[in-house]
Structures are given as structure tokens and as C-alpha cells.
Amino acid sequence: MSPSESPGPTPADLLAAMPFAAHLGVELHEAAPERAVGSLAWSPESCTVGGVLHGGALMALADSVGAVCAYLNVPPGAGTSTVESKTNFLRGVASGKVHATARPLHVGGTLVVVQTDLRDDQDRLVGQTTQTQIVLDPKHGSMG
Amino acid sequence: MSPSESPGPTPADLLAAMPFAAHLGVELHEAAPERAVGSLAWSPESCTVGGVLHGGALMALADSVGAVCAYLNVPPGAGTSTVESKTNFLRGVASGKVHATARPLHVGGTLVVVQTDLRDDQDRLVGQTTQTQIVLDPKHGSMG
Amino acid sequence: MSPSESPGPTPADLLAAMPFAAHLGVELHEAAPERAVGSLAWSPESCTVGGVLHGGALMALADSVGAVCAYLNVPPGAGTSTVESKTNFLRGVASGKVHATARPLHVGGTLVVVQTDLRDDQDRLVGQTTQTQIVLDPKHGSMG
Amino acid sequence: MSPSESPGPTPADLLAAMPFAAHLGVELHEAAPERAVGSLAWSPESCTVGGVLHGGALMALADSVGAVCAYLNVPPGAGTSTVESKTNFLRGVASGKVHATARPLHVGGTLVVVQTDLRDDQDRLVGQTTQTQIVLDPKHGSMG
DSSP states (O other): OOGGGOOOOOHHHHHHTOHHHHHHTOEEEEEETTEEEEEEEOOGGGBOGGGSBOHHHHHHHHHHHHHHHHHTTSOTTOEEEEEEEEEEEOSOOOSSEEEEEEEEEEEOSSEEEEEEEEEOTTOOEEEEEEEEEEEEOTTTOOOO | OOGGGOOOOOHHHHHHTOHHHHHHTOEEEEEETTEEEEEEEOOGGGBOGGGSBOHHHHHHHHHHHHHHHHHTTSOTTOEEEEEEEEEEEOSOOOSSEEEEEEEEEEEOSSEEEEEEEEEOTTOOEEEEEEEEEEEEOTTTOOOO | OOGGGOOOOOHHHHHHTOHHHHHHTOEEEEEETTEEEEEEEOOGGGBOGGGSBOHHHHHHHHHHHHHHHHHTTSOTTOEEEEEEEEEEEOSOOOSSEEEEEEEEEEEOSSEEEEEEEEEOTTOOEEEEEEEEEEEEOTTTOOOO | OOTTTOOOOOHHHHHHTOHHHHHHTOEEEEEETTEEEEEEEOOGGGBOGGGSBOHHHHHHHHHHHHHHHHHTTSOTTOEEEEEEEEEEEOSOOOSSEEEEEEEEEEEOSSEEEEEEEEEOTTOOEEEEEEEEEEEEOTTTOOOO
16 A cells, blocks of 8 residues: 555544553644644643642653654554653643643654653643653554 | 651542542552552553553652652651653563552752652562652642 | 843853863853853764763763753852753764753743753754753852 | 683773773773672862762763673673663762762663662762663674
């Protein structure tokens, strides 16, 4: 099948492959190799002390959108797995949505590095996650 | 009140203050300044591609247990907030439980650094999270 | 002295305050709160195995330029100290110069987060460093 | 040649392969797969503001000793390269020596994760570095 006949997985396909992200309420809006965009709405059950979103919820959002971005940068049939993830938390989020935009910093044959900005409804940077993903060949695992 | 009359919050109290952790199924077994221990059972809804626990679920576990450890190292009335979090993922988890043990690497007046080992049922290290927490004075927030 | 009479420290002043940076051959070209720029030339004594710049040399460059950027974002008389530093190494450098550009991701009263891109002579991203700096009040230390 | 005839590289051999480490004055005392130990003495030219060791010097020490540990965990002929490095700085060092002890957290076929504790002469933890190293096969590079 030629590329024009195979536009690749849709955001819905990609989200369905990650039950945890769907369980948390992560939404995926754009999914392309150069940019993946998702969001997570504030909810009481995603909070920690003080009614702000739990760091774990923010990292799960970033990890999900970042994984999609990494996956779209590897060859057909290959998958990815997160090797390490670093997040700076810059501002608490007590309402609205958090918007995640993931972009590749580096695409190599063995490793892909993705950086995900997390912004609130006022477009303020609330966090940033940088992740290294290892490329898994078709024999070892896939995300599709 | 003397310390002997005030044993501090129980694991149940601490977990109740973090709705996200409870929502995910994080359990808290020990809560002391020198060591906090919790766990998360594998479940289909906490997985990513391939039936392994999602990195976000592991980071949420580590962040929850690490936050408890940090909180128990700050003065009464003070709280903490995660400033940055770094996780290395060393091995996928496809069944059983992940056991998190958090210990302080450093306790200062402004910052507390906590390190959390994540182990599987065979006691293999599956990940490690190191977090910097900022100490919030009673006027700005608390975890109790 | 009013701000208009006191344009702040020059790159030379700032570099002189960091003997290690000067010792390594770090050069500082621009120093402003929104952007600090420096560079380090490849040299045999800054290499590791294989004739590529040692990761430690790249981190020292990033730490120096990032510290300048952080320092220029704190009140007069205050200083900063690096709390944590994370670098992704994306490409080896075997000749030419590495150019470091540091920008603040977040400026708070207690913490400043600075991100420094490292690029080679072909403007390729060879690494990126993100650092958290703590603000030290005049009583505890200063960089000027 | 049998293992008993080939005890592997000595600390002096390993240090000679890293000109930057030698240039800074890093000393290497032990070099074994399960533990590598090195040190760096305080000196005026390794300082930043305030007469404390520059973060870049501490990271260069950790990176050098950690690289040795990683290298000793890969097959003969293979080498390693640092993919990412994270350091927490816990205490300033204004005199004496910093002692670095590196141990593997994880040894895989593609990636090795090494953690290096940095301690002062009073055995206080002054920093900790965790690094991911990629294994380079003999065709791509080596450290010996």
C-alpha cells in the first residue's frame, strides 16, 4: 500500500492503544510526527492536596502525548518504550484544561527524544516534560 | 501537645488527601519520615501498549509515595509541592504489583529531595524516581 | 544609583566571577535576562574517548551560561545556586565550537528554571540542558 | 587469552582515554563493573561564585567515573556514550575533595544506567548523578 493510501493511525486509534490514558480522560487532538497535541481536563479525582492537578496526572498526560509523537517518528512496524522522563512543574492547575504539545527534539535509529509543553487555558507554561524513548523493532513490540 | 501524644497522620489520612492516588488504586503501607512504602497492582486500565503498566501510572505511584515521604520531613503545618521529577524506567511490568519505597536524599529548609525505588514482586528494580519538593509554609498550602 | 545609570554586569564581569568557566575556555557573548549566549571551542583536552567533547565539558558550558541567565533574573544583590541539572546529549561534537543559548522557562521568587540549547557550527542541536536554580538572598550569597 | 591473564584496563588506562577528566584533575581509584571510585580536589580554578566547586566540575567528575563504570559493564570491544545525565546538587563544597562512587542501576544490551554518589570528606552526600549510557558496538566506537 502506498503512503497516500495509508494515512497512518488516527488519534482515536492511538488513544485506544493506551488504556491508561483513556481511563484518565486524556484526549488526543492531533497526531503527526512533528507535533502531537492532547489535553486533560481538571477534575476532583485527578487532584492532590489543595485541589490542584496531581503531578502524576500531568506526567501521565505528557507521557501519553509524548509516546504518540515518538511512535509516529519510528519506522512502520516498530514501537517505542519510555526509557526516562523528566518533568519540571512550573505552576499549579486548579481549573480548566491542561494542553500538551509534544515535539521531537531528536530522532535517531535507536533513541527518540520528545519534549512536551504543558499549558493552561491562559496559555501559561505549567510544566515541561522531556523523555527519551527507545525504538523497539517489530520483533520486540509495537504500538499499533 | 507532645510528640508521643501526636503520632502524626496515618497512611489512610495521607492517602485521603491525594484523590488521584486513591483513584488509581495506589495503596500506602508505611508512612514515616525516613521511609514511605506504597504499591500499585497491575490492572488492564493502567496499561499502555503491550499490556505493560503505563509510565504515567508508575510515575503517579512514585509521586504519591514520594510526596508522603517529603511531607513527613517538613515542619508541622507546612506542605510540599513537587518542583521536578525524574524517572528511569528499567523494566516493564506485565503482572503483579509494583512496590514503591521512598527515602529522603536531602532535607533542607526550602527543598526536600526524595528518591523512590520501584520494584516488582520478584524484588527487581523496575524504575527509580528522584524528585525535588519545595517546602510551602502554612500560609501557602498544606497537605494535612 | 538608578537603573539607567547601572546597566548591569558585562559578560566579562560575569565570566570573571566563575573561574571554572574561564579555566575551561568558555566564552560569554551576550548576557541579558531573556537570553544569555556563550560558546566553547573543541580542543583535545576537553575530549573524551574518540575525540568528541566530553559530556562534562558540555554540561560545564551549559551550567555556566545558564547560571548567568538565572542570575540576571533575580533581584539586585541576590544570587543563585544550581539545585538540579538535566542534560540530553543528542550528537557528538568532534570539531568547531558549541554555542549555548540559555533562556528562562520560569522565573519565581524562590526558583528559576533555565533551559540551554547547545548547537554546533552547523546549527544542529547537540544537547539541551534544563536547570533549576534557587534564589539566594543577599545575606546568603551573591554572584556579583 | 584467559580472564586471569587479562585483568582488564587499569584505572590509569581508563583515565588516559578521557583527556578532559585528566585535565580537570579527576583521579580514578577503583574500576570494577560493580563499582568505580574517583575523586576531585577542590581548587580555585574549579570554583564558581563564592568559592564553591562549580556544578560543571562536579558533573564532569560524575560523568567520568560513571562512564568508567558503564564501560566495564559492556562486552569486550564495545564502548558507551552518555545519552542523558541528571544531577541533584545537595550541598556546596568549599574545600577538601569530592569522592565519586558509581554503581550500575541497570545493565542491558542497549542501555546501561549508572548512578554516582558524590560525597565530601565528611562523607556527606553533596550530589547525585544518574546517567543513561548507550552501548556502542565495536564498529561504532570504543573506550579502550
